[in-house]
Amino acid sequence: MKTDSAWKAISTWFGGGSIIWTLLGLALLLLVDAVWVKDFFTLEWRDGHLYGTPVDILHQGSKVMLLALGMTLVIATGGVDLSVGSLMAVAGAIAAWALTAGGMSAASALPLALLVTTLIGSLSGLLVAVLGVQPIVATLVVMVAGRGIAMLVTGGQILTLQDPTLRFIGGGYFLGLPFTVTLVVALLALTLFLTRRTAFGLFIEATGDNETASRFCGVPVRLVKVLVYAFSGFCAALAGIVATGNIHAADSARVGEMMELDAIFAVVVGGTALTGGRFHLLGSLLGALLIQTLTTTMYNLGVPPTVAPVPKAVVIVLVCLLQSPVFQARLRTWKKAKTPEVTA
Amino acid sequence: MRLLRRQHIPLLATVGMLIVLFSVASALYPGFASLRVVANLFSDNAFLGIVAVGMTFVILSGGIDLSVGAVLAFTTILIASLVGAGWHPLLAISVALVLGSGFGAAMGWLIHRFILPPFLVTLAGMFFARGMAFLVQAQSAVVSHPFYDALGDLRLQIGPKAYLPITALLFLLVVLVGIVIARRSRFGRAVYAIGGAEASALMMGLPVGRTKVRVYALSGFCASLGGVAATLYMGSGNPAMGSGLELDAIAAVVIGGTLLTGGVGSVFGTLAGVLIFGTIQSALVFDGRLNSWWLRIVIASLLLAFILLQKALARSASAHP
Numbered sequence: 001m002k003t004d005s006a007w008k009a010i011s012t013w014f015g016g017g018s019i020i021w022t023l024l025g026l027a028l029l030l031l032v033d034a035v036w037v038k039d040f041f042t043l044e045w046r047d048g049h050l051y052g053t054p055v056d057i058l059h060q061g062s063k064v065m066l067l068a069l070g071m072t073l074v075i076a077t078g079g080v081d082l083s084v085g086s087l088m089a090v091a092g093a094i095a096a097w098a099l100t101a102g103g104m105s106a107a108s109a110l111p112l113a114l115l116v117t118t119l120i121g122s123l124s125g126l127l128v129a130v131l132g133v134q135p136i137v138a139t140l141v142v143m144v145a146g147r148g149i150a151m152l153v154t155g156g157q158i159l160t161l162q163d164p165t166l167r168f169i170g171g172g173y174f175l176g177l178p179f180t181v182t183l184v185v186a187l188l189a190l191t192l193f194l195t196r197r198t199a200f201g202l203f204i205e206a207t208g209d210n211e212t213a214s215r216f217c218g219v220p221v222r223l224v225k226v227l228v229y230a231f232s233g234f235c236a237a238l239a240g241i242v243a244t245g246n247i248h249a250a251d252s253a254r255v256g257e258m259m260e261l262d263a264i265f266a267v268v269v270g271g272t273a274l275t276g277g278r279f280h281l282l283g284s285l286l287g288a289l290l291i292q293t294l295t296t297t298m299y300n301l302g303v304p305p306t307v308a309p310v311p312k313a314v315v316i317v318l319v320c321l322l323q324s325p326v327f328q329a330r331l332r333t334w335k336k337a338k339t340p341e342v343t344a
Numbered sequence: 345m346r347l348l349r350r351q352h353i354p355l356l357a358t359v360g361m362l363i364v365l366f367s368v369a370s371a372l373y374p375g376f377a378s379l380r381v382v383a384n385l386f387s388d389n390a391f392l393g394i395v396a397v398g399m400t401f402v403i404l405s406g407g408i409d410l411s412v413g414a415v416l417a418f419t420t421i422l423i424a425s426l427v428g429a430g431w432h433p434l435l436a437i438s439v440a441l442v443l444g445s446g447f448g449a450a451m452g453w454l455i456h457r458f459i460l461p462p463f464l465v466t467l468a469g470m471f472f473a474r475g476m477a478f479l480v481q482a483q484s485a486v487v488s489h490p491f492y493d494a495l496g497d498l499r500l501q502i503g504p505k506a507y508l509p510i511t512a513l514l515f516l517l518v519v520l521v522g523i524v525i526a527r528r529s530r531f532g533r534a535v536y537a538i539g540g541a542e543a544s545a546l547m548m549g550l551p552v553g554r555t556k557v558r559v560y561a562l563s564g565f566c567a568s569l570g571g572v573a574a575t576l577y578m579g580s581g582n583p584a585m586g587s588g589l590e591l592d593a594i595a596a597v598v599i600g601g602t603l604l605t606g607g608v609g610s611v612f613g614t615l616a617g618v619l620i621f622g623t624i625q626s627a628l629v630f631d632g633r634l635n636s637w638w639l640r641i642v643i644a645s646l647l648l649a650f651i652l653l654q655k656a657l658a659r660s661a662s663a664h665p
Contacts, residue, residue: 080463133651136408136463137604141648144591148640156635261467274461306482306583310475316468317454324458 019271019283021322022290025315029293037300049173053296061292062180063088063239067263068270068284069191070235073228075267078208078276079135081229083124084236084263086146088256091117091240093153096250099163106165114237120146121233125226139229143260150252159250170245180242184285187238191231191281204228208276262291265312269319353657354601354650358616361599361646365620369627376630379506386512389622390577391416391570391586393515393615396593396600397522398566400614403597404526405559406539406606407462411451411469412567413589415444417582418477419571424485424581433492441568447473448564452557466560470590477583484582487575496576511573518569522611535559539606595647596621603654620646 033040033053043052067084074081091113098109120142127138161167172179195201203224206214215221236256243255268274269290270283291312298308321327370377386393395412402409419440426436451469455462499507508516526532534555537545546552575581600617602609624642628634 127648131652131655133655134604137598137647137651140591140594141644141651144595144640144647145644148637148644151635151637152641156637261471264464264467268464274464304478304482306478307475309471310479313468313470313472313475316464316471320460320464320468321454321458324460326458 019280019286021319022270022283022286025269026286026290026293029290029297033293033297033300037297040300045176048176050176053300055177057289057292057296058181059178060296061288062178062184063242063259064262064266064288064291065184065285066187066235066239066242067232067259068266068288069187069281070228070232071263071267072270072272072279072281072284073191073195073204074135074232075264075272075274076204076208076276076279077225077228078211079128079225079228080139080264080274081121081124081232082136082139082260083121083142083146084232084239085256085259086143086150087117087121087233087236088240088243088259089150089250089252090120090146090153091237092244092250092255093150093159093252095166095241095244096159096161097153099161099166100159106163109163110165110169110241113241114234117237117240118230118234120149121236122226122230124233125229128229129222129225147252150255154250154252156252158252161244161248161250166241166245167248168245170242170247183238183242187235188281188285195279195281200224200227204279205277208278210277262288265316266291268316268323273323354654355610355613355616357650357653358599358601358613358620362616362620362623365623365627369623369630373627373630376627379503381626383502383506383508383512385619385622385626386515387509387577388625389618390511390515391573392589392592392596392621393618394518394570394573395567395589396596396614396618397518397611398563398570399590399593400522400597400600400602400609400611401526401535401559402462402563403594403602403604404539404606404609405535405556406542407455407556407559408466408594408604409448409451409560409563409567410463410466410590411447411473412563412570412593413586414470414473414477415447415564415567416571416574416586416589417584418473418480419444419568420575420578420581420585421477421480421485421583422581423572423575424487425481427487427489427492428485433487433489433495437572440571441565444568444571445561445565448567449557449561451564452560455560456553456556474583474587481581481583484580484584486580492576496579509577511577514569514573514576518566519611519615522614526611531555531558536607539608541607592621592643595643599646599650601650601654603658604651 037053040053043050043054045051067088071081071084094116095109095113098104098112099106102109104112124135124138124142127133127141128135169179169183174182195204203214203219206217206219207221207224211221239259240256244250266287267284268287270285270287271280272278272284294311294315295308298311299305366377375381395416399409399412422440422443423433423436426439427433447469451465454460454465495510498510500513501507526535534545534550534552537548537550538552538555542552574585596617597609597614598604598617599620600609600613600615602613621643625639628639
């Protein structure tokens with residue numbers, strides 16, 4: 001009885017049920033890995049670090065996990081943020097510029113990159129909240145402009161970096177695991193605190209559920225919207241700094257390319273409906289892990305990276321169908337029609 | 345009469361913008377105001393334009409199609425490898441066009457039948473088509489066939505040293521057919537009606553489901569026709585081609601005065617939008633000092649300006665009904 005209520009408390013804390021399908025999908029993939037991929041679960045302790053494919057998945061998936069946390073809140077308000085991939089490039093470009101041409105130390109360059117990128121992110125929030133532009137369009141504008149701004153900052157070149165702090169963030173180890181894992185856990189804790197320990201989470205759900213009713217109830221709908229897009233920009237900036245530290249270079253043309261799609265995918269697979277009103281932060285992280293596991297599995301099975309999007313597309317459509325009320329209704333009527341035949 | 349004029353403001357603004365941009369570029373760069381530059385505007389942006397015409401119908405119906413760039417890439421590499429395998433180019437083109445339209449129709453069916461968000465379904469379609477393109481052939485391949493070379497060399501002389509190649513002619517043909525379909529067919533009228541108010545269209549007895557499926561099929565057809573134009577233009581197929589093309593096409597459609605909420609807009613406006621896009625690009629090339637990434641920033645600013653103009657017009661329309 002007691003454990004039951006505790007479980008209930010935990011699941012409401014994370015946004016309630018429905019992550020079961022994500023977990024099942026992940027388990028199924030891991031089963032495939034266990035059977036077909038050699039030494040998939042082999043972990044090795046070397047030089048004070050943990051090595052192995054699962055650790056690698058956590059590290060490689062960290063960027064999408066960071067993006068997915070911000071994207072979850074945006075989608076919960078009924079919006080979507082297409083600009084996160086470009087904003088990653090912007091953050092990387094600004095950090096690289098400040099460290100090289102700007103002559104700044106990492107202690108001031110990284111906060112600068114975070115701040116500027118968050119401000120650009122909040123710009124799409126302003127467009128959505130104040131001017132009433134549709135989220136897809138507003139963030140599309142920021143996406144197109146962001147890539148141009150990033151190219152402008154780096155002068156169209158790939159800026160290589162040797163800054164130790166940046167390298168540590170992108171590829172360092174902390175407590176035996178890649179530092180990126182700590183970063184994801186820290187951001188998850190911050191997001192959970194903001195949404196479950198303050199009224200902010202409730203305001204987000206109210207806005208996504210029924211904007212007009214929320215406004216009449218005194219929810220600061222516009223402010224909530226600006227804040228979620230700003231937060232998404234902040235998450236994108238973190239992911240951009242990780243990506244830049246990871247390859248020791250700011251590559252404005254390629255960093256974060258198509259990442260927005262992976263982030264949206266992670267959120268949808270994680271059980272957050274695109275219609276808004278509910279969100280599952282933990283589900284989004286699991287969704288991001290699911291994509292990364294899918295990608296790594298396919299690489300291990302010898303599928304070329306360029307063909308890897310095909311199974312991803314199939315999974316997206318399947319998940320969408322499972323979530324579609326029409327499909328569920330049809331499934332139910334199909335079952336009903338089928339049952340009498342079996343019994344007769 | 346006043347209402348008619350207000351509806352035409354975005355289109356007039358687009359055409360005005362095109363004239364101003366072209367005049368400024370002609371004043372700044374010697375040799376810009378020539379028939380050859382104009383002809384190049386049409387041939388260099390032919391595949392973007394063809395794709396944008398299909399996108400216009402999708403956006404008019406209130407949807408969006410993010411798969412067009414990937415479908416275009418799939419078509420180019422499919423044609424290249426089929427012709428490479430000894431097929432006649434016409435047969436290869438027909439197969440590619442049928443596959444492109446069928447793929448679009450399948451996405452439209454999913455969107456309509458299961459009430460799924462168009463951007464998510466076409467996003468999945470984009471992943472799928474891109475992956476399939478690489479599955480057909482991972483490297484770019486040259487299309488070499490005497491018939492194809494002859495087709496690629498077809499061109500219409502419109503002045504001294506100014507030619508409209510077959511890709512530009514194809515683009516103009518698609519625009520003309522698009523205008524006729526939008527303004528003179530039952531299908532076109534249904535598209536406008538659905539984009540304006542889907543529930544009303546349904547109650548008026550218009551075939552909403554069939555029209556939606558056809559809209560995405562048309563966009564898939566235009567995307568693969570754009571792929572055909574691209575193979576004629578480049579003489580090769582490439583599975584990595586056209587990434588980001590969907591955004592350029594959407595930008596061209598919106599700059600052309602079509603409302604992203606659907607129901608209002610025109611194919612002619614899209615033509616103007618594509619030409620604006622091309623003029624900025626040519627001006628940047630003529631200048632030489634400005635880098636190509638300025639194009640992104642300028643396009644984003646224009647996109648924003650037009651969206652704000654549309655918002656202002658919609659607001660004034662609802663304020664004075």
